[in-house]
Amino acid sequence: xxxxxxxxxxxxxxxxxxxxxxxxxxxxxxxxxxxxxxxxxxxxxxxxxxxxxxxxxxxxxxxxxxxxxxxxxxxxxxxxxxxxxxxxxxxxxxxxxxxxxxxxxxxxxxxxxxxxxxxxxxxxxxxxxxxxxxxxxxxxxxxxxxxxxxxxxxxxxxxxxxxxxxxxxxxxxxxxxxxxxxxxxxxxxxxxxxxxxxxxxxxxxxxxxxxxxxxxxxxxxxxxxxxxxxxxxxxxxxxxxxxxxxxxxxxxxxxxxxxxxxxxxxxxxxxxxxxxxxxx
Numbered sequence: 436x437x438x439x440x441x442x443x444x445x446x447x448x449x450x451x452x453x454x455x456x457x458x459x460x461x462x463x464x465x466x467x468x469x470x471x472x473x474x475x476x477x478x479x480x481x482x483x484x485x486x487x488x489x490x491x492x493x494x495x496x497x498x499x500x501x502x503x504x505x506x507x508x509x510x511x512x513x514x515x516x517x518x519x520x521x522x523x524x525x526x527x528x529x530x531x532x533x534x535x536x537x538x539x540x541x542x543x544x545x546x547x548x549x550x551x552x553x554x555x556x557x558x559x560x561x562x563x564x565x566x567x568x569x570x571x572x573x574x575x576x577x578x579x580x581x582x583x584x585x586x587x588x589x590x591x592x593x594x595x596x597x598x599x600x601x602x603x604x605x606x607x608x609x610x611x612x613x614x615x616x617x618x619x620x621x622x623x624x625x626x627x628x629x630x631x632x633x634x635x636x637x638x639x640x641x642x643x644x645x646x647x648x649x650x651x652x653x654x655x656x657x658x659x660x661x662x663x664x665x666x667x668x669x670x671x672x673x674x675x676x677x678x679x680x681x682x683x684x685x686x687x688x689x690x691x692x693x694x695x696x697x698x699x700x701x702x703x704x705x706x707x708x709x710x711x712x713x714x715x
Contacts, residue, residue: 471707476587
């Protein structure tokens with residue numbers, strides 16, 4: 436089954452605008468700024484929107500503070516979020532007050548306190564804490580289907596019906612496992628393998644090497660969606676930036692696949708869109 440290109444103009448335009456302001460922040464007066472804090476296994480991303488929920492700035496940094504969707508380096512997470520916050524404040528000339536954050540599906544009762552304290556410890560007023568699929572759907576705006584978030588440590592799946600999440604799952608397979616496979620195949624350290632993976636010029640070469648682990652991700656997706664009337668899969672998450680991953684997944688699960696222009700930024704933007712001025 437081939438991948439599909441569906442008319443998600445809002446999603447792709449928002450991501451495109453965000454990429455532009457990451458390179459050149461918009462310095463203008465806004466009554467309020469809303470920040471989305473995405474604590475990922477591989478990256479921490481901050482997305483800043485203005486009073487009209489339009490992107491004005493953003494930043495991200497590689498980090499090892501989260502493992503399998505759980506915060507494992509609490510102080511390190513606070514430090515990085517605080518540094519990114521200060522960096523963005525200097526760029527747009529204001530203090531960022533309000534922030535929202537998100538957790539992988541199925542981990543809310545386990546790690547919501549840690550996420551909350553990281554965001555607050557970095558100097559934000561936390562206004563909302565939600566699950567990542569709901570955040571992503573604020574950007575995707577789908578009514579029916581499955582959102583699959585392939586991150587650094589886990590693959591999260593959320594099935595939506597009539598715009599509501601009716602099922603969630605999260606399993607430990609993601610970009611970290613891709614890097615381990617590359618390290619073994621190329622006799623590289625894990626960090627070098629991770630860097631190698633991120634360079635788009637290596638993606639075509641890496642697909643055959645990574646096919647077994649991509650097919651494992653596909654089998655995880657298939658196992659969770661097969662009992663539901665899912666007609667289309669929507670891929671988000673940094674690991675989905677690997678060119679061609681969607682084609683391998685589509686062939687394994689025999690469902691149409693949609694992947695945004697830059698799936699890494701869908702969830703952090705969705706988190707920011709859920710930010711308000713009402714403090715938790």
